[in-house]
Every structure is written in structure tokens, then in C-alpha cells.
Amino acid sequence: MKKALLGFTLIFILISFSLPAGAVEKEERKWQDETIYFLMIDRFNNGDNSNDYKVDVKDPKAYHGGDFEGITKQLDYIKDMGFTAIWLTPVFDNIDKGYHGYWINDFYATEEHFGTMEEFKRLVQEAHKRDIKIILDFVVNHVAPGHPWLEGPDKKDWFHQEKEITNWNSQEDLENGWLYGLPDLDQDNPDVRKYLLDAAKWWIEETDIDGYRLDTVRHVPVDFWNDFSREVKSVKEDFYLIGEVWSNDPNYIAQYDKAGIDGFVDYPLNDHLRTAFSQPDQTLDWLFSTAKRNESIYEDPYLMGTFLDNHDTVRFTRDIIQNNHHPGPRWRLALTYLYTSPGIPIVYYGSEIALDGGEDPDNRRQMNFLTDKELIDYISRIGEIRGKLPSLTRGTFDVLHEEDGMAVYKREYQDEVSVIAINNSSQTQSVTIPTDQLEDGKELQGLLLNDLVRSEDGHYTVILDREEAEIYRLSDRTGLNMGFLAAILAVIGGFLLFLFVLSRRGKK
Structure with a gap:
């Protein structure tokens, strides 16, 4: 038997x-295929109480206990949501109250509140075992207030003369002034330049990290970034550099693109994203215009980092609440666009639970792992879809329809065609797509809502309820x-x- x-x-x-078979298997991963989870180490997860020095969870400007061990313990949580890379705030030794990591005291040591160098290396190794890449925040513009170098006789010339930035439109002021009173390093000094370049290469060689997020890029001379890019990529060829240039002028940002920085945190797009999705009945036209503009300005627009909020901005959830809307539907639509449009999505920790927060430091609240999983499940689903469809990370980008907040666009890569429909309005919407825009005789298979749309009489009719989105794959007609x-x-x-x-x- x-x-x-x-x-x-x-x-x-x-x-x-x-x-x-389902979707075509992806080729070898490129950086544009990644999806990044950005977390502030101190505020994410406390995995080791033995390093809780001067911790005060009631003080928003004090250390709260997050550490390397806490991140290592949550790697499966991050992976299960579909993230393939993690961006960490600076891991370097900081002075007191430097919970955020940007007041660096020693470029060659880890912050004692976060853990030892061995624990950091184990974090990187465990992430790599899960096919997750690690991006470190690297600061070259300044050091901590009261840094010992300021008093040392051999390093006094390592800094620009102390003065505030008074003219934010002057490049000279931006590069030579002390940002928020922080001692400003002079990268034109050969010793300073060598020190920073050596430190950047040392971390790659020592820990096998995969990329740097470069802080305050526009406050450092362009020619330094030429050297920086060349030197770090001599250590690891596929090393990713994403710069923070806080500007709404893409032409200004592009000068650093030419200096070898691969992509940038896309601030010009961010403004439009928040406006479009913080409340319904807003047009998505500005998003599409920005995507097209990026194609003409940047060397590789698909390496730009797209985001809704971060540690320097008010939480996106706050925008939604202030507009008297429920965060869930607003976040789902915004994330759908983020995951299906050109660029590398960057999701700030806590977004998966619609964490609220105002200005710094309120936007850096502690992560809560005991919460509703509705949005987490949605992120996991769109992350899975993005991981399976190369057209969503490498494909062309063509708008098929946009009117009154209802948008339909197409991504095409080789023989794969994806169609994304987003109803960012407060009413059910119906859109007719002629077959001169989509191949006739096929069907659109919905991957989120399991919708099915077949071509009839020379067109496809897409119908979506209010505040809903669908990701379709154009496929041969199915039958028995x-x-x-x-x-x-x-x-x-x-x-x-x-x-x-x-x-x-x-x-x-």
C-alpha cells in the first residue's frame, strides 16, 4: 500500500x-534591484543590556539602548519584509549625547553604546548570510564638538576658521562654515584628506561592508568626492555611494553625480511624494515629471534613493494625521509608488507600523515590535513582487493615464511588462487603456488584489476602488x-x- x-x-x-512558470528569474543583482531599510541604531532594538551606559529612554536626546546585537536579532524580521539592504546611522565612537552617531570622536572605533567591533562584524556577516547588504553612514565634513584635534598643536590646521554659515546660497560659505557649530574639517589639507580616505577604505577592508551613505555632501568640495569615489572603489568595485545633497535643484545635485557618487537621496522627489500621498485627490503628475527629468539629468537615475521620510524630516505619518486621514491607506499607496517607480526605495524604520513623529528628535522614537502587522504584511507583499519582477527595477517608465489622482503606468524590461494602477482619489475610478499602449489579446493579472483584466474590443478597462492600488503583470490569456x-x-x-x-x- x-x-x-x-x-x-x-x-x-x-x-x-x-x-x-511564473515571472522570469532575475539576472545577477544590481544596486538598482535593492530595497533599503534605514534604521537609527540607538532607537531600533536593545539586544544587549550590558552596554547600556547612561541610558535614559525618557530623554529624547539621550541614548535609548539600541545596539548591534539588537539589529542582528531582528535581521530575519527585516528580511521577511523583503528588504535586501540596511542603511545604518554612523557606528563610530561618539561623544556623550551622540546617540545619533554624527558627533564622531574616533573614526577607527565603534561607539561603546552600540557594541564592539567584533559584534559589528558579526552583524555584517549575519546580514550577508541572509543576502542583505550593509550601508554605513559616513561623515567627512565635521567632527564632534570639542574634539581633541582642536587642541592638539599638530592638527589645528585641520579645520576651517570657526564661523557660522550666514549665506546658504554661497558655495564657499557652505564648504567652509561650521554647520550647526560643528568643527568643520578642511578637506583641502592633504593630511585631512588622507586621513578620511584611509579611514573609509579601512572599514571596507576590515568589515566587508557594501556601501556608504555620504552625509552633508554639499558642504565638502567636489574634487574631494572624486578622490573618495576612486579610492573606496579600488577596494571594492561594486561599492555603492549614495549622497545626501539637501537641495530641491537636481541640476545642482548632478555636479556630485559627475564626481563619482552613484546616487542621491532624492529630496526634489520627496516633496512631491509627500504632497501627493498625504491626502487623497492629489495629482501624481509631478511625480512622473520628476522621474522624466531625472532621466535627462543623472547618469543613472535608477540609482537614486527614493524615500518618504527620514531622521531629518517630520514623519510622513504626521503629515497624514494633520490632514485628518487614516495612515494605513495613505502609506499603502505611497509605498506602492515607491516600490514600482524608478529608483531604490528607502524605508525609514517604524514606517511599517506608521510610527508618528514631528521635528528632530521626535522623529527618532523607539521602534515598537508589538504592534499591528497589517502594513508589515503589505510591505512584505510588495517587496516580494518587486523582487520577482525585473521590470519594476530595470524597466522603462511610461505613463498611460493620469487624471484627478488616478494613475496608470507601465514598466517594461525585455519581454516582461508590468502595469501599475494607483487610485489616489476618494472615489472608484475606471480607466480605459487602448491596445496600442498594451499588446492586444492578453490579460493583466493582478498581484495584490488578484484582479484580472482581459483585452476586449481593442482596450483594457481597469477599475479600482478608492485608495486602492494594483500591480499587474501582462500575460498570455489563461483558460482551462x-x-x-x-x-x-x-x-x-x-x-x-x-x-x-x-x-x-x-x-x-
Whole structure:
């Protein structure tokens, strides 16, 4: 009997594997295929109480206990949501109250509140085991207030003369002034330049990290970034550099693109994203215009980092609440666009639970892992879809329809076509897409809501409820697979006959 059952099981498995394959398997991963989870180490997860020095969770400007061990323990949580890279705030030794990591005291040591160098290396190793890349925040513009170098006789010339930035439109002021009173390093000094370049290369060689997020890029001379890019990529060729140039002028940002920085945190797009999705009935036209503009300005616009909020901005959830809307639907639509438009999505920790927060430091609240998982499940689903469809990370970008907040656009890569529909309005919407824009005789298979749209009379009709989104894959028409159905019926019939014969023998 066991042999018979085994035989039927094998037949069923063989038939199952004869089903048509799903999405085409991706080629070797590139940086544009990544999805980044950005977390502030001190505020994410406390995994080791032994390094809780001067911790005060009630003080928003004090250390709260997050550490390397806490991140390591939550790597599966991050991976399960579909993230393939993690951007960490600076890990370097800081002075007191430097919970955020940007007041660096020692470029060659880890912050004691976060853990040891060995614990950081283990974090990187465990992330790599899960196919997750690690990006470190690297600061070259300034050091901590009262840094010992300021008093040392051999390093006084390492800094620009102390003065505030009074003219924010002057590049000279931006590069030479002390940002928020922080001692400003002079990268034109050969010793300073060598020190910073050596430190940047040392961390790659020592810990095998995969990229740097470069802080305060516009406050440092362009020619320094030329050297920086060349030097770090001599250590690891596929090392990713994403710069922070806080400006709404993409032409200004592009000068650093030419200096070898791969991509940038896309602040010009961010303004439009927050305006479009913080409340319904807003046009998405500015988003599409920005995407097209990026194509003409940046060397590789698909390496730009797209985001809704971060540690320097008010939380996106706050925008939604102030507009008297529920965060869930607003976040789902915004994330759908983020995951399906050109660029690398960067999701700030806590977004998956719609964490609220105002100005710094309120936007850096502690993560809460004991909360509703509705949005987490949605992020996991769109992350899975983005990971399976190369068209969403590498494909062309064409708008098929945009009116009154209802938008439909197409991504195409090789033979794969994805169609994304977002109803950012307060009413059900219907859109007709002619077959001169989408191949006739096929169907749109919905991957989020399981919608199915077939071409009829030379067009596709997409209907979406209010504040809903769908990601479609353009596929051949499906129907009953008669051969497969006949095989299944034969197996079932054979199994029933086997049971009948077995029961007869049992009676005898």
C-alpha cells in the first residue's frame, strides 16, 4: 500500500511541476534591484543590556539602548519584509549625547553604546548570510564638538576658521562654515584628506561592508568626492555611494553625480511624494515629471534613493494625521509608488507600523515590535513582487493615464511588462487603456488584489476602488488547461479505484 501511495504522490508532483512558470528569474543583482531599510541604531532594538551606559529612554536626546546585537536579532524580521539592504546611522565612537552617531570622536572605533567591533562584524556577516547588504553612514565634513584635534598643536590646521554659515546660497560659505557649530574639517589639507580616505577604505577592508551613505555632501568640495569615489572603489568595485545633497535643484545635485557618487537621496522627489500621498485627490503628475527629468539629468537615475521620510524630516505619518486621514491607506499607496517607480526605495524604520513623529528628535522614537502587522504584511507583499519582477527595477517608465489622482503606468524590461494602477482619489475610478499602449489579446493579472483584466474590443478597462492600488503583470490569456485537468482526473480516478480494490480485499 505504501508503494502505491508513493507512486500516486510522485505522479501528482510531476504534474504539478508541469504548470507554466511564473515571472522570469532575475539576472545577477544590481544596486538598482535593492530595497533599503534605514534604521537609527540607538532607537531600533536593545539586544544587549550590558552596554547600556547612561541610558535614559525618557530623554529624547539621550541614548535609548539600541545596539548591534539588537539589529542582528531582528535581521530575519527585516528580511521577511523583503528588504535586501540596511542603511545604518554612523557606528563610530561618539561623544556623550551622540546617540545619533554624527558627533564622531574616533573614526577607527565603534561607539561603546552600540557594541564592539567584533559584534559589528558579526552583524555584517549575519546580514550577508541572509543576502542583505550593509550601508554605513559616513561623515567627512565635521567632527564632534570639542574634539581633541582642536587642541592638539599638530592638527589645528585641520579645520576651517570657526564661523557660522550666514549665506546658504554661497558655495564657499557652505564648504567652509561650521554647520550647526560643528568643527568643520578642511578637506583641502592633504593630511585631512588622507586621513578620511584611509579611514573609509579601512572599514571596507576590515568589515566587508557594501556601501556608504555620504552625509552633508554639499558642504565638502567636489574634487574631494572624486578622490573618495576612486579610492573606496579600488577596494571594492561594486561599492555603492549614495549622497545626501539637501537641495530641491537636481541640476545642482548632478555636479556630485559627475564626481563619482552613484546616487542621491532624492529630496526634489520627496516633496512631491509627500504632497501627493498625504491626502487623497492629489495629482501624481509631478511625480512622473520628476522621474522624466531625472532621466535627462543623472547618469543613472535608477540609482537614486527614493524615500518618504527620514531622521531629518517630520514623519510622513504626521503629515497624514494633520490632514485628518487614516495612515494605513495613505502609506499603502505611497509605498506602492515607491516600490514600482524608478529608483531604490528607502524605508525609514517604524514606517511599517506608521510610527508618528514631528521635528528632530521626535522623529527618532523607539521602534515598537508589538504592534499591528497589517502594513508589515503589505510591505512584505510588495517587496516580494518587486523582487520577482525585473521590470519594476530595470524597466522603462511610461505613463498611460493620469487624471484627478488616478494613475496608470507601465514598466517594461525585455519581454516582461508590468502595469501599475494607483487610485489616489476618494472615489472608484475606471480607466480605459487602448491596445496600442498594451499588446492586444492578453490579460493583466493582478498581484495584490488578484484582479484580472482581459483585452476586449481593442482596450483594457481597469477599475479600482478608492485608495486602492494594483500591480499587474501582462500575460498570455489563461483558460482551462485540458491536458492538466485530464491528468488530475486520471490520478484521482486511479486513486479511488485503488481504494475500492483495497476495501474489497479487506472484506475478503
